[in-house]
Amino acid sequence: MQSASFKISxxxxxxxxLDFSFYKEGxxxxxxxxxGTFIKSRSIFELRFAIIAKSEGITEAFVSVDCESIFEFTNVSSLAEVPDYFYTNSIAILFPYLRAYVSTITVQSNIRPIILPTLNxxxxxxxxxxHTNEID
Structure with missing residues (x-):
């Protein structure tokens, strides 16, 4: 059996x-x-990744970003064949894009840029x- 491989496409x-009325330094x-959704007919995985940032002690988010991505698979034809390492690695691949986007939009807003830490x-x-399903 060949091992599965994937790439972000x-x-x-x-x-x-962005609602800085809910932002407080600190x-x-x-x-x-x-x-996610695995689309069998195309051997692709649609990953939806959202980040919500709130100031400590405030219930409303001052930054909320939703990102949708497509990962293409080779040698995978069903959700059951998606290897376990994909779930961790796909998030790790996409997070730097989200992190950079949050930094960019906040610095362009003329406030102190929000730089999310590198996270595990x-x-x-x-x-x-x-929260992943499979469709034909």
Whole structure:
């Protein structure tokens, strides 16, 4: 059996919210949401990755970004054949794009740029698996 390989073929930012009335200098709480769809007929995986940033102690987000990406597979024809390492690696591949985008949009807003730290997001592989479905 040949091993599966994949590559990112496209990504786009589908939703961006900036509301600095909810921004306060200091600590930032960052959360993530991930989900996916494996399209069998095309052997592609659509990954949706959202980031939400809130100032500490404030319930409303001052930054929210949704990103959609396409990963193409070779040697994979069903969701069951998607290797476990894909879930962790796909998030790790996409996160630098999200991180750079957040920095760019905040610096262009003429405020102190929000620079998200480099993070180990391997804990998101479980939620991504759980929130992935398969379609023909």
């Amino acid at each position: 496209n990504y786009k930012f589908t939703k961006t919210l 600590e930032i709480d960052v959360s993530f949401a991930v989900s 997001l391997s804990d998101l592989n479980g939620p991504l698996k759980q």
